[in-house]
Amino acid sequence: MELDLSVPAPELTARLVDIPSVSGSEGPLADAVAAALAALAHLEVHRDGNVIVARTAFGRPERVVLAGHIDTVPVHGNLPSRLDGSLLYGCGSCDMKAGVAVALRLAAQLTTAVRDVTYVFYDCEEVEAERNGLLRLSRTSPELLAGDFAVLLEPTGAVVEGGCQGTLRADVIATGERAHSARSWLGKNAIHAAGGILDVLRAYQPRQPEVDGLAYHEGLNAVGIGGGVAGNVIPDECVVSVNYRFAPDRSAEAAADHVREVFAGFDVLVTDVAAGARPGLRQAAAASFVAAVGGQPRAKLGWTDVARFDALGVPAVNYGPGDPQLAHTRDEHVGVGQIEECERVMLDWLQPD
Amino acid sequence: MELDLSVPAPELTARLVDIPSVSGSEGPLADAVAAALAALAHLEVHRDGNVIVARTAFGRPERVVLAGHIDTVPVHGNLPSRLDGSLLYGCGSCDMKAGVAVALRLAAQLTTAVRDVTYVFYDCEEVEAERNGLLRLSRTSPELLAGDFAVLLEPTGAVVEGGCQGTLRADVIATGERAHSARSWLGKNAIHAAGGILDVLRAYQPRQPEVDGLAYHEGLNAVGIGGGVAGNVIPDECVVSVNYRFAPDRSAEAAADHVREVFAGFDVLVTDVAAGARPGLRQAAAASFVAAVGGQPRAKLGWTDVARFDALGVPAVNYGPGDPQLAHTRDEHVGVGQIEECERVMLDWLQPD
Numbered sequence: 222m223e224l225d226l227s228v229p230a231p232e233l234t235a236r237l238v239d240i241p242s243v244s245g246s247e248g249p250l251a252d253a254v255a256a257a258l259a260a261l262a263h264l265e266v267h268r269d270g271n272v273i274v275a276r277t278a279f280g281r282p283e284r285v286v287l288a289g290h291i292d293t294v295p296v297h298g299n300l301p302s303r304l305d306g307s308l309l310y311g312c313g314s315c316d317m318k319a320g321v322a323v324a325l326r327l328a329a330q331l332t333t334a335v336r337d338v339t340y341v342f343y344d345c346e347e348v349e350a351e352r353n354g355l356l357r358l359s360r361t362s363p364e365l366l367a368g369d370f371a372v373l374l375e376p377t378g379a380v381v382e383g384g385c386q387g388t389l390r391a392d393v394i395a396t397g398e399r400a401h402s403a404r405s406w407l408g409k410n411a412i413h414a415a416g417g418i419l420d421v422l423r424a425y426q427p428r429q430p431e432v433d434g435l436a437y438h439e440g441l442n443a444v445g446i447g448g449g450v451a452g453n454v455i456p457d458e459c460v461v462s463v464n465y466r467f468a469p470d471r472s473a474e475a476a477a478d479h480v481r482e483v484f485a486g487f488d489v490l491v492t493d494v495a496a497g498a499r500p501g502l503r504q505a506a507a508a509s510f511v512a513a514v515g516g517q518p519r520a521k522l523g524w525t526d527v528a529r530f531d532a533l534g535v536p537a538v539n540y541g542p543g544d545p546q547l548a549h550t551r552d553e554h555v556g557v558g559q560i561e562e563c564e565r566v567m568l569d570w571l572q573p574d
Numbered sequence: 575m576e577l578d579l580s581v582p583a584p585e586l587t588a589r590l591v592d593i594p595s596v597s598g599s600e601g602p603l604a605d606a607v608a609a610a611l612a613a614l615a616h617l618e619v620h621r622d623g624n625v626i627v628a629r630t631a632f633g634r635p636e637r638v639v640l641a642g643h644i645d646t647v648p649v650h651g652n653l654p655s656r657l658d659g660s661l662l663y664g665c666g667s668c669d670m671k672a673g674v675a676v677a678l679r680l681a682a683q684l685t686t687a688v689r690d691v692t693y694v695f696y697d698c699e700e701v702e703a704e705r706n707g708l709l710r711l712s713r714t715s716p717e718l719l720a721g722d723f724a725v726l727l728e729p730t731g732a733v734v735e736g737g738c739q740g741t742l743r744a745d746v747i748a749t750g751e752r753a754h755s756a757r758s759w760l761g762k763n764a765i766h767a768a769g770g771i772l773d774v775l776r777a778y779q780p781r782q783p784e785v786d787g788l789a790y791h792e793g794l795n796a797v798g799i800g801g802g803v804a805g806n807v808i809p810d811e812c813v814v815s816v817n818y819r820f821a822p823d824r825s826a827e828a829a830a831d832h833v834r835e836v837f838a839g840f841d842v843l844v845t846d847v848a849a850g851a852r853p854g855l856r857q858a859a860a861a862s863f864v865a866a867v868g869g870q871p872r873a874k875l876g877w878t879d880v881a882r883f884d885a886l887g888v889p890a891v892n893y894g895p896g897d898p899q900l901a902h903t904r905d906e907h908v909g910v911g912q913i914e915e916c917e918r919v920m921l922d923w924l925q926p927d
Contacts, residue, residue: 294804297752316754347806386756390805399650401669401902402817403739403876405793408903412796412814413776419769440758443765444805449798451647452743452817452846453700454902456797461765464755464805493805523756549754549807550761 320374376543673727729896
C-alpha cells in the first residue's frame with residue numbers, strides 16, 4: 222500500500238482509515254507511513270518497530286513535536302471508510318487518523334518553517350501502557366522526542382485541551398468453591414459473588430473536580446468480566462477488569478489506593494496505570510500555541526500521551542480534528558471541515574505569511 | 575497404554591484415573607478399554623468413535639445393560655491418582671472411573687451369567703448433551719442398547735438412586751452501548767447491567783419437590799460469564815451462562831419457560847436441555863434390582879443417562895461406588911471398600927451361587 226501525501230487531508234484520512242491498524246497489527250500502516258516520509262528530502266526518518274520519527278533540520282531556535290498514534294480499537298463493522306456529505310465515517314477516523322493525516326500533510330508541505338518540527342507516529346496507544354510505542358521510544362531514544370513544546374493531534378474538536386486524566390486498570394477478583402452444579406449448595410458460586418463487585422460499580426459516584434481552572438470528570442467502569450470452569454461446575458473464580466479514569470489532582474498511587482478501598486473485601490490486582498497530567502496551560506510555550514489557535518481551552522478527559530511528554534519535561538497539549546465523544550464508538554466519524562481547519566491553523570502557526 | 579482387567583477393581587480404578595480423559599480427549603482411554611475387551615472371547619465388541627459396546631450371547635431370556643461414561647471434567651491439579659489409606663484420590667476417581675472399573679471387572683469375570691449383559695462405555699457425558707456418545711449411539715445403533723433393564727454406574731454411594739433431575743443451559747444476555755471509557759457516561763455498561771442478572775441468581779429460591787416418594791432439590795446457577803471489548807471501551811454485551819437443574823416433575827419445555835420468566839427483561843437463549851427422568855422404581859425390573867442391592871433408594875440429583883435409557887424405553891437406575899457430592903471437586907475421591915462392595919453386589923446378582 223502506497224500513501225500519496227499530495228492529496229487533501231480529508232482524502233488522506235480516508236486512505237489511512239482503509240488500512241486497518243488495530244493495536245498490535247499496525248505493520249502495514251507503519252510501512253506505508255515510513256515509505257511516504259522517506260520520500261521527502263527535508264526529513265530525516267527513523268524507524269523503531271512500528272514507531273516512525275521524522276525530523277526537520279531547518280536550524281531554528283525552537284523545535285515543536287507533532288505526535289499521533291496510528292493504532293485503533295477493534296473494528297466494529299465500521300470499515301471501510303464512508304463519506305456521507307461532509308462527514309467521514311470509519312474505525313479510527315476520529316481517533317485519530319484525521320490527526321495523523323494532518324501531521325502527514327504538514328510533513329509533506331513544510332519544506333521550511335519558523336520552527337523545526339519532529340513528527341512522531343507510534344503504535345499501541347489503545348492498549349495497556351507497557352506496549353505503548355511512544356513509551357518505548359522515550360526509554361530507548363529519548364533524544365528523538367526532545368523539543369520545546371509538543372502537540373498531540375488527538376481529537377479535541379479543534380479546541381486546545383489541557384492536561385489529561387490518568388487511567389488505571391485492575392482485576393477485581395471474587396472467589397468461591399467448586400462443586401457439581403447439580404448440588405450447587407455444596408459449593409460457593411464465585412460469579413454470584415462477583416455481583417458484589419457489580420453492586421459497587423453500579424452505586425459508584427464519580428468525582429468531578431476542577432483542576433487549574435479546568436473541569437474534569439472521573440469514571441470507574443468494568444471493561445471486562447470472565448469466569449466459569451465448565452457447564453456443570455460451580456465456578457470458584459470470577460475476575461472483573463475495571464478501568465478507573467482519574468483527574469490529574471490525584472496521583473497514580475492515590476488512584477490505586479482509592480480502587481483498593483472501593484473494592485475492600487475483594488482481591489484487587491492493579492495491572493496497568495498511567496498518571497494524568499495537570500493542564501499546564503500557564504507555561505509560555507503552551508500559551509503561545511493557545512493564542513495562535515484562539516478559543517477557550519478545555520480539560521482533556523481521555524488519557525493521552527501529553528502525560529508521557531509531561532514526564533519527559535516537554536510541555537504538551539492536545540489539539541486535533543474530531544469530536545472526542547465519538548472515539549471508540551461504532552458510529553465514529555470526523556468532519557471534513559475540522560480536518561481542513563486544523564491543517565490550516567497549524568500551517569499558519571508554523572509558516573506564517 | 576494397556577489395561578490389565580485381572581487386577582482388583584480399586585487398582586484398576588487407579589489405572590483408569592491415570593489415563594486422563596477430559597471430555598473431548600477420551601481417545602487414549604477408549605483405545606485401552608477397547609483393546610482389553612477385545613481380548614475377551616465371550617464378548618462381541620463394537621466401537622463407534624470413542625463409544626465401546628461389548629455384549630454377551632449367553633442365550634438368557636433377560637438382558638441387562640451396564641453403562642458408564644469414560645470422560646471427566648477438567649483436571650484441577652488432581653492427577654495422578656493417589657491412594658491415602660482406603661481412599662483413592664484423583665480427577666474422575668469418583669465420577670466415574672470407579673464405576674467403569676467395576677463394569678470392566680464384571681466383563682472380565684462373567685464368562686457366564688443368569689442374564690445376558692451389554693457393557694457400554696461412552697464419551698462426552700460431562701459436556702453439552704449434543705456431544706454425548708450415548709445419545710449418538712441411541713440414534714445410530716439403538717439395537718446395541720436394547721435391554722430389559724439398565725444400571726448406570728454413576729456414583730451413588732452404593733445406594734440405588736432413582737430418576738434424575740433435568741438440566742438446562744441458557745445464555746442470559748445484558749446489552750448496553752459502547753463508548754470510550756474516559757467518557758463512560760456517554761455509553762451504557764453491559765457488564766454493570768449484568769448485575770441485574772446476578773441479582774436474580776443471588777435471590778433465587780430453588781424448589782425442593784417430592785416426586786414419586788423421592789425428594790429432589792433444584793438449583794439455578796451461573797456457570798460462566800463473559801464480556802468486554804477492550805481495556806478502554808465501555809462494553810455493549812455481557813453474557814451470563816446459567817445452568818438450571820430441575821426436578822423430574824417439570825418437563826424440558828416447562829423448565830425453559832421458567833428460566834425465561836425468571837430472567838424477564840433480558841434476552842434468554844436456551845443452548846442445551848436434557849429432560850430428567852421420574853424415579854420409576856415401581857417398575858418390576860427396577861424393583862428386582864433394588865431388592866438385590868437392599869437398602870433405601872434415594873432421588874438422583876445430578877442428570878444422568880438414566881433419562882436417555884428412559885427415553886429409549888429401557889427402565890434404568892443409578893448405582894455405583896463413590897459419594898456423588900465429591901464429583902467435580904478438586905478433592906474428588908472414592909472409597910476402596912465401596913468399589914469392592916459394588917463389584918460383589920453385581921457379581922452376586924448376575925451370577926448367584
